[in-house]
Amino acid sequence: MSIGIIGSGALGANVARALAKKGIAATLSNSRGPDSLAALVQELGPSIKAGTTSEAASADVVVVALRWVDAEKVLSGLPAWKGRIVIDGTNPVEFLDPNSPDAKDPSNPLAAYGxxxxxxxxxxxxxxxxxxxxxxxxxxxxxxxxxxxLSEPEVAGGKRVLFYSGDDAAAKAEVRKILEDIGFAPVDLGPIDVGGPLASLPFGSLAAQEFIRI
Structure with a gap:
Protein backbone atom coordinates (compact mmCIF):
# COMPACT_ATOMS: atom_id res chain seq x y z
CA MET A 1 0.00 0.00 0.00
CA SER A 2 1.53 3.29 -1.12
CA ILE A 3 1.61 6.39 1.10
CA GLY A 4 1.71 10.05 0.05
CA ILE A 5 2.17 13.13 2.21
CA ILE A 6 0.90 16.53 1.11
CA GLY A 7 2.73 19.22 3.04
CA SER A 8 6.34 19.20 4.23
CA GLY A 9 6.16 21.56 7.20
CA ALA A 10 6.57 20.38 10.77
CA LEU A 11 3.65 17.94 10.57
CA GLY A 12 4.44 16.39 7.20
CA ALA A 13 8.18 16.22 7.83
CA ASN A 14 7.75 14.51 11.21
CA VAL A 15 5.26 11.97 9.86
CA ALA A 16 7.83 11.26 7.14
CA ARG A 17 10.54 10.86 9.80
CA ALA A 18 8.41 8.34 11.70
CA LEU A 19 7.85 6.34 8.52
CA ALA A 20 11.52 6.55 7.55
CA LYS A 21 12.66 5.17 10.91
CA LYS A 22 10.75 1.98 10.13
CA GLY A 23 11.82 1.89 6.49
CA ILE A 24 8.26 2.50 5.26
CA ALA A 25 8.12 4.04 1.79
CA ALA A 26 6.29 7.32 1.16
CA THR A 27 6.19 10.20 -1.30
CA LEU A 28 6.57 13.63 0.32
CA SER A 29 5.36 16.76 -1.46
CA ASN A 30 4.84 20.48 -1.06
CA SER A 31 3.70 23.45 -3.11
CA ARG A 32 7.28 24.44 -4.00
CA GLY A 33 8.05 21.24 -5.86
CA PRO A 34 10.33 18.20 -5.40
CA ASP A 35 13.60 20.13 -5.79
CA SER A 36 12.86 22.10 -2.62
CA LEU A 37 12.75 18.81 -0.67
CA ALA A 38 16.18 17.51 -1.73
CA ALA A 39 17.91 18.17 1.61
CA LEU A 40 15.05 16.77 3.66
CA VAL A 41 14.70 13.51 1.71
CA GLN A 42 18.47 13.05 1.84
CA GLU A 43 18.24 13.35 5.64
CA LEU A 44 15.31 10.92 5.80
CA GLY A 45 16.91 8.17 3.75
CA PRO A 46 15.98 5.95 0.83
CA SER A 47 12.42 5.03 1.83
CA ILE A 48 11.17 8.63 1.42
CA LYS A 49 11.15 10.26 -2.01
CA ALA A 50 10.13 13.73 -3.12
CA GLY A 51 7.26 14.15 -5.55
CA THR A 52 4.66 16.58 -6.78
CA THR A 53 1.42 17.05 -4.87
CA SER A 54 -0.38 15.16 -7.64
CA GLU A 55 2.01 12.23 -7.26
CA ALA A 56 1.55 12.17 -3.49
CA ALA A 57 -2.22 12.43 -3.91
CA SER A 58 -2.27 9.38 -6.19
CA ALA A 59 -1.10 7.08 -3.36
CA ASP A 60 -3.43 4.56 -1.74
CA VAL A 61 -3.23 6.45 1.57
CA VAL A 62 -2.68 10.22 1.54
CA VAL A 63 -1.71 12.19 4.65
CA VAL A 64 -2.86 15.81 4.41
CA ALA A 65 -0.43 17.84 6.52
CA LEU A 66 -1.46 21.35 5.48
CA ARG A 67 -2.32 24.51 7.34
CA TRP A 68 -6.07 24.96 7.44
CA VAL A 69 -5.94 28.20 5.44
CA ASP A 70 -4.17 26.38 2.58
CA ALA A 71 -6.09 23.10 2.56
CA GLU A 72 -9.04 23.95 0.31
CA LYS A 73 -6.91 25.66 -2.34
CA VAL A 74 -4.33 22.86 -2.53
CA LEU A 75 -6.78 19.96 -2.43
CA SER A 76 -9.28 21.40 -4.88
CA GLY A 77 -6.65 21.39 -7.61
CA LEU A 78 -5.96 17.65 -7.37
CA PRO A 79 -7.45 14.75 -9.39
CA ALA A 80 -10.55 12.86 -8.23
CA TRP A 81 -10.02 10.79 -5.10
CA LYS A 82 -12.03 7.73 -6.21
CA GLY A 83 -12.34 6.05 -2.82
CA ARG A 84 -8.70 6.42 -1.76
CA ILE A 85 -7.94 6.91 1.92
CA VAL A 86 -7.18 10.45 3.04
CA ILE A 87 -5.84 11.09 6.53
CA ASP A 88 -6.96 14.49 7.75
CA GLY A 89 -4.14 15.87 9.88
CA THR A 90 -5.43 19.44 9.85
CA ASN A 91 -6.69 21.66 12.65
CA PRO A 92 -9.00 24.67 12.18
CA VAL A 93 -6.59 27.33 13.42
CA GLU A 94 -4.93 30.31 11.80
CA PHE A 95 -1.33 31.19 12.65
CA LEU A 96 -0.92 34.84 13.54
CA ASP A 97 1.73 37.35 12.59
CA PRO A 98 3.22 38.26 15.98
CA ASN A 99 3.23 41.92 14.97
CA SER A 100 -0.41 41.99 13.88
CA PRO A 101 -3.30 43.39 15.93
CA ASP A 102 -4.79 39.87 16.05
CA ALA A 103 -1.77 38.68 18.03
CA LYS A 104 -2.66 41.13 20.78
CA ASP A 105 -6.43 40.68 20.70
CA PRO A 106 -7.59 40.33 24.33
CA SER A 107 -10.79 38.59 23.22
CA ASN A 108 -8.79 35.71 21.69
CA PRO A 109 -7.74 33.25 24.43
CA LEU A 110 -5.29 31.63 22.00
CA ALA A 111 -3.43 34.80 21.04
CA ALA A 112 -0.63 34.01 23.50
CA TYR A 113 -0.01 30.80 21.53
CA GLY A 114 0.14 32.65 18.21
CA LEU A 150 5.36 12.58 16.00
CA SER A 151 8.79 11.39 14.91
CA GLU A 152 9.24 9.55 18.23
CA PRO A 153 6.22 7.29 18.73
CA GLU A 154 8.12 4.97 21.07
CA VAL A 155 9.20 6.61 24.32
CA ALA A 156 9.83 5.86 28.01
CA GLY A 157 9.50 2.13 27.47
CA GLY A 158 6.08 2.49 25.89
CA LYS A 159 4.23 3.83 22.86
CA ARG A 160 2.53 7.19 22.41
CA VAL A 161 -1.24 6.93 22.05
CA LEU A 162 -2.47 8.33 18.76
CA PHE A 163 -6.20 8.88 18.34
CA TYR A 164 -7.97 8.29 15.06
CA SER A 165 -11.59 8.31 13.88
CA GLY A 166 -13.57 7.70 10.71
CA ASP A 167 -16.71 6.28 9.19
CA ASP A 168 -15.26 3.60 6.88
CA ALA A 169 -14.19 0.49 8.81
CA ALA A 170 -11.83 -0.77 6.11
CA ALA A 171 -10.13 2.61 5.77
CA LYS A 172 -9.69 2.83 9.54
CA ALA A 173 -8.17 -0.64 9.60
CA GLU A 174 -5.58 0.37 7.00
CA VAL A 175 -4.72 3.55 8.91
CA ARG A 176 -4.49 1.66 12.19
CA LYS A 177 -1.99 -0.75 10.63
CA ILE A 178 0.18 2.14 9.48
CA LEU A 179 0.07 3.71 12.94
CA GLU A 180 1.01 0.40 14.54
CA ASP A 181 3.80 -0.19 12.01
CA ILE A 182 5.27 3.23 12.82
CA GLY A 183 5.21 2.43 16.53
CA PHE A 184 2.18 4.26 17.91
CA ALA A 185 -0.54 2.81 20.13
CA PRO A 186 -3.66 3.66 18.08
CA VAL A 187 -6.95 4.36 19.84
CA ASP A 188 -10.17 4.40 17.80
CA LEU A 189 -12.48 7.26 18.81
CA GLY A 190 -15.33 5.98 16.64
CA PRO A 191 -17.16 7.86 13.88
CA ILE A 192 -15.54 11.03 12.63
CA ASP A 193 -18.44 13.18 13.86
CA VAL A 194 -17.59 11.97 17.38
CA GLY A 195 -13.83 11.49 17.32
CA GLY A 196 -13.00 14.44 15.11
CA PRO A 197 -14.20 17.15 17.51
CA LEU A 198 -12.76 15.31 20.54
CA ALA A 199 -9.22 15.31 19.19
CA SER A 200 -9.15 18.56 17.20
CA LEU A 201 -7.22 21.62 18.25
CA PRO A 202 -7.82 24.07 19.72
CA PHE A 203 -10.82 23.11 21.88
CA GLY A 204 -11.19 19.31 21.67
CA SER A 205 -11.07 17.69 25.09
CA LEU A 206 -8.39 15.23 23.91
CA ALA A 207 -6.40 17.76 21.88
CA ALA A 208 -2.77 18.12 23.02
CA GLN A 209 -3.26 15.31 25.55
CA GLU A 210 -0.26 12.99 25.51
CA PHE A 211 -0.68 9.44 26.80
CA ILE A 212 1.87 6.63 26.82
CA ARG A 213 0.80 3.00 26.65
CA ILE A 214 3.26 0.90 28.64
Missing part, protein backbone atom coordinates in the same frame (compact mmCIF):
# COMPACT_ATOMS: atom_id res chain seq x y z
CA UNK A 115 -3.07 31.19 16.81
CA UNK A 116 -6.77 31.85 16.58
CA UNK A 117 -9.65 29.49 15.95
CA UNK A 118 -11.26 29.55 12.51
CA UNK A 119 -15.03 30.06 12.54
CA UNK A 120 -16.56 27.07 10.75
CA UNK A 121 -20.16 28.12 11.19
CA UNK A 122 -20.98 25.44 13.75
CA UNK A 123 -19.41 22.57 11.79
CA UNK A 124 -16.44 20.56 13.02
CA UNK A 125 -13.28 20.65 10.93
CA UNK A 126 -13.41 17.16 9.42
CA UNK A 127 -16.99 17.79 8.35
CA UNK A 128 -15.69 20.72 6.31
CA UNK A 129 -12.52 18.91 5.28
CA UNK A 130 -14.52 16.11 3.65
CA UNK A 131 -15.93 18.70 1.26
CA UNK A 132 -12.36 19.40 0.06
CA UNK A 133 -11.78 15.74 -0.91
CA UNK A 134 -15.06 14.46 -2.43
CA UNK A 135 -15.04 10.72 -3.01
CA UNK A 136 -12.25 10.06 -0.48
CA UNK A 137 -12.55 7.87 2.59
CA UNK A 138 -11.47 10.27 5.34
CA UNK A 139 -9.79 9.22 8.59
CA UNK A 140 -8.83 11.83 11.19
CA UNK A 141 -5.37 11.30 12.71
CA UNK A 142 -1.97 12.88 13.45
CA UNK A 143 -3.52 16.20 14.49
CA UNK A 144 -3.83 16.08 18.27
CA UNK A 145 -0.18 15.68 19.35
CA UNK A 146 2.59 18.26 19.34
CA UNK A 147 4.17 17.80 15.91
CA UNK A 148 7.64 17.60 17.48
CA UNK A 149 6.82 14.23 19.11
Missing amino acids: IKAVDLGGKHSSEVFKEFVPGARVVKAFNHLDVKV
Whole structure:
Protein backbone atom coordinates (compact mmCIF):
# COMPACT_ATOMS: atom_id res chain seq x y z
CA MET A 1 0.00 0.00 0.00
CA SER A 2 1.53 3.29 -1.12
CA ILE A 3 1.61 6.39 1.10
CA GLY A 4 1.71 10.05 0.05
CA ILE A 5 2.17 13.13 2.21
CA ILE A 6 0.90 16.53 1.11
CA GLY A 7 2.73 19.22 3.04
CA SER A 8 6.34 19.20 4.23
CA GLY A 9 6.16 21.56 7.20
CA ALA A 10 6.57 20.38 10.77
CA LEU A 11 3.65 17.94 10.57
CA GLY A 12 4.44 16.39 7.20
CA ALA A 13 8.18 16.22 7.83
CA ASN A 14 7.75 14.51 11.21
CA VAL A 15 5.26 11.97 9.86
CA ALA A 16 7.83 11.26 7.14
CA ARG A 17 10.54 10.86 9.80
CA ALA A 18 8.41 8.34 11.70
CA LEU A 19 7.85 6.34 8.52
CA ALA A 20 11.52 6.55 7.55
CA LYS A 21 12.66 5.17 10.91
CA LYS A 22 10.75 1.98 10.13
CA GLY A 23 11.82 1.89 6.49
CA ILE A 24 8.26 2.50 5.26
CA ALA A 25 8.12 4.04 1.79
CA ALA A 26 6.29 7.32 1.16
CA THR A 27 6.19 10.20 -1.30
CA LEU A 28 6.57 13.63 0.32
CA SER A 29 5.36 16.76 -1.46
CA ASN A 30 4.84 20.48 -1.06
CA SER A 31 3.70 23.45 -3.11
CA ARG A 32 7.28 24.44 -4.00
CA GLY A 33 8.05 21.24 -5.86
CA PRO A 34 10.33 18.20 -5.40
CA ASP A 35 13.60 20.13 -5.79
CA SER A 36 12.86 22.10 -2.62
CA LEU A 37 12.75 18.81 -0.67
CA ALA A 38 16.18 17.51 -1.73
CA ALA A 39 17.91 18.17 1.61
CA LEU A 40 15.05 16.77 3.66
CA VAL A 41 14.70 13.51 1.71
CA GLN A 42 18.47 13.05 1.84
CA GLU A 43 18.24 13.35 5.64
CA LEU A 44 15.31 10.92 5.80
CA GLY A 45 16.91 8.17 3.75
CA PRO A 46 15.98 5.95 0.83
CA SER A 47 12.42 5.03 1.83
CA ILE A 48 11.17 8.63 1.42
CA LYS A 49 11.15 10.26 -2.01
CA ALA A 50 10.13 13.73 -3.12
CA GLY A 51 7.26 14.15 -5.55
CA THR A 52 4.66 16.58 -6.78
CA THR A 53 1.42 17.05 -4.87
CA SER A 54 -0.38 15.16 -7.64
CA GLU A 55 2.01 12.23 -7.26
CA ALA A 56 1.55 12.17 -3.49
CA ALA A 57 -2.22 12.43 -3.91
CA SER A 58 -2.27 9.38 -6.19
CA ALA A 59 -1.10 7.08 -3.36
CA ASP A 60 -3.43 4.56 -1.74
CA VAL A 61 -3.23 6.45 1.57
CA VAL A 62 -2.68 10.22 1.54
CA VAL A 63 -1.71 12.19 4.65
CA VAL A 64 -2.86 15.81 4.41
CA ALA A 65 -0.43 17.84 6.52
CA LEU A 66 -1.46 21.35 5.48
CA ARG A 67 -2.32 24.51 7.34
CA TRP A 68 -6.07 24.96 7.44
CA VAL A 69 -5.94 28.20 5.44
CA ASP A 70 -4.17 26.38 2.58
CA ALA A 71 -6.09 23.10 2.56
CA GLU A 72 -9.04 23.95 0.31
CA LYS A 73 -6.91 25.66 -2.34
CA VAL A 74 -4.33 22.86 -2.53
CA LEU A 75 -6.78 19.96 -2.43
CA SER A 76 -9.28 21.40 -4.88
CA GLY A 77 -6.65 21.39 -7.61
CA LEU A 78 -5.96 17.65 -7.37
CA PRO A 79 -7.45 14.75 -9.39
CA ALA A 80 -10.55 12.86 -8.23
CA TRP A 81 -10.02 10.79 -5.10
CA LYS A 82 -12.03 7.73 -6.21
CA GLY A 83 -12.34 6.05 -2.82
CA ARG A 84 -8.70 6.42 -1.76
CA ILE A 85 -7.94 6.91 1.92
CA VAL A 86 -7.18 10.45 3.04
CA ILE A 87 -5.84 11.09 6.53
CA ASP A 88 -6.96 14.49 7.75
CA GLY A 89 -4.14 15.87 9.88
CA THR A 90 -5.43 19.44 9.85
CA ASN A 91 -6.69 21.66 12.65
CA PRO A 92 -9.00 24.67 12.18
CA VAL A 93 -6.59 27.33 13.42
CA GLU A 94 -4.93 30.31 11.80
CA PHE A 95 -1.33 31.19 12.65
CA LEU A 96 -0.92 34.84 13.54
CA ASP A 97 1.73 37.35 12.59
CA PRO A 98 3.22 38.26 15.98
CA ASN A 99 3.23 41.92 14.97
CA SER A 100 -0.41 41.99 13.88
CA PRO A 101 -3.30 43.39 15.93
CA ASP A 102 -4.79 39.87 16.05
CA ALA A 103 -1.77 38.68 18.03
CA LYS A 104 -2.66 41.13 20.78
CA ASP A 105 -6.43 40.68 20.70
CA PRO A 106 -7.59 40.33 24.33
CA SER A 107 -10.79 38.59 23.22
CA ASN A 108 -8.79 35.71 21.69
CA PRO A 109 -7.74 33.25 24.43
CA LEU A 110 -5.29 31.63 22.00
CA ALA A 111 -3.43 34.80 21.04
CA ALA A 112 -0.63 34.01 23.50
CA TYR A 113 -0.01 30.80 21.53
CA GLY A 114 0.14 32.65 18.21
CA ILE A 115 -3.07 31.19 16.81
CA LYS A 116 -6.77 31.85 16.58
CA ALA A 117 -9.65 29.49 15.95
CA VAL A 118 -11.26 29.55 12.51
CA ASP A 119 -15.03 30.06 12.54
CA LEU A 120 -16.56 27.07 10.75
CA GLY A 121 -20.16 28.12 11.19
CA GLY A 122 -20.98 25.44 13.75
CA LYS A 123 -19.41 22.57 11.79
CA HIS A 124 -16.44 20.56 13.02
CA SER A 125 -13.28 20.65 10.93
CA SER A 126 -13.41 17.16 9.42
CA GLU A 127 -16.99 17.79 8.35
CA VAL A 128 -15.69 20.72 6.31
CA PHE A 129 -12.52 18.91 5.28
CA LYS A 130 -14.52 16.11 3.65
CA GLU A 131 -15.93 18.70 1.26
CA PHE A 132 -12.36 19.40 0.06
CA VAL A 133 -11.78 15.74 -0.91
CA PRO A 134 -15.06 14.46 -2.43
CA GLY A 135 -15.04 10.72 -3.01
CA ALA A 136 -12.25 10.06 -0.48
CA ARG A 137 -12.55 7.87 2.59
CA VAL A 138 -11.47 10.27 5.34
CA VAL A 139 -9.79 9.22 8.59
CA LYS A 140 -8.83 11.83 11.19
CA ALA A 141 -5.37 11.30 12.71
CA PHE A 142 -1.97 12.88 13.45
CA ASN A 143 -3.52 16.20 14.49
CA HIS A 144 -3.83 16.08 18.27
CA LEU A 145 -0.18 15.68 19.35
CA ASP A 146 2.59 18.26 19.34
CA VAL A 147 4.17 17.80 15.91
CA LYS A 148 7.64 17.60 17.48
CA VAL A 149 6.82 14.23 19.11
CA LEU A 150 5.36 12.58 16.00
CA SER A 151 8.79 11.39 14.91
CA GLU A 152 9.24 9.55 18.23
CA PRO A 153 6.22 7.29 18.73
CA GLU A 154 8.12 4.97 21.07
CA VAL A 155 9.20 6.61 24.32
CA ALA A 156 9.83 5.86 28.01
CA GLY A 157 9.50 2.13 27.47
CA GLY A 158 6.08 2.49 25.89
CA LYS A 159 4.23 3.83 22.86
CA ARG A 160 2.53 7.19 22.41
CA VAL A 161 -1.24 6.93 22.05
CA LEU A 162 -2.47 8.33 18.76
CA PHE A 163 -6.20 8.88 18.34
CA TYR A 164 -7.97 8.29 15.06
CA SER A 165 -11.59 8.31 13.88
CA GLY A 166 -13.57 7.70 10.71
CA ASP A 167 -16.71 6.28 9.19
CA ASP A 168 -15.26 3.60 6.88
CA ALA A 169 -14.19 0.49 8.81
CA ALA A 170 -11.83 -0.77 6.11
CA ALA A 171 -10.13 2.61 5.77
CA LYS A 172 -9.69 2.83 9.54
CA ALA A 173 -8.17 -0.64 9.60
CA GLU A 174 -5.58 0.37 7.00
CA VAL A 175 -4.72 3.55 8.91
CA ARG A 176 -4.49 1.66 12.19
CA LYS A 177 -1.99 -0.75 10.63
CA ILE A 178 0.18 2.14 9.48
CA LEU A 179 0.07 3.71 12.94
CA GLU A 180 1.01 0.40 14.54
CA ASP A 181 3.80 -0.19 12.01
CA ILE A 182 5.27 3.23 12.82
CA GLY A 183 5.21 2.43 16.53
CA PHE A 184 2.18 4.26 17.91
CA ALA A 185 -0.54 2.81 20.13
CA PRO A 186 -3.66 3.66 18.08
CA VAL A 187 -6.95 4.36 19.84
CA ASP A 188 -10.17 4.40 17.80
CA LEU A 189 -12.48 7.26 18.81
CA GLY A 190 -15.33 5.98 16.64
CA PRO A 191 -17.16 7.86 13.88
CA ILE A 192 -15.54 11.03 12.63
CA ASP A 193 -18.44 13.18 13.86
CA VAL A 194 -17.59 11.97 17.38
CA GLY A 195 -13.83 11.49 17.32
CA GLY A 196 -13.00 14.44 15.11
CA PRO A 197 -14.20 17.15 17.51
CA LEU A 198 -12.76 15.31 20.54
CA ALA A 199 -9.22 15.31 19.19
CA SER A 200 -9.15 18.56 17.20
CA LEU A 201 -7.22 21.62 18.25
CA PRO A 202 -7.82 24.07 19.72
CA PHE A 203 -10.82 23.11 21.88
CA GLY A 204 -11.19 19.31 21.67
CA SER A 205 -11.07 17.69 25.09
CA LEU A 206 -8.39 15.23 23.91
CA ALA A 207 -6.40 17.76 21.88
CA ALA A 208 -2.77 18.12 23.02
CA GLN A 209 -3.26 15.31 25.55
CA GLU A 210 -0.26 12.99 25.51
CA PHE A 211 -0.68 9.44 26.80
CA ILE A 212 1.87 6.63 26.82
CA ARG A 213 0.80 3.00 26.65
CA ILE A 214 3.26 0.90 28.64
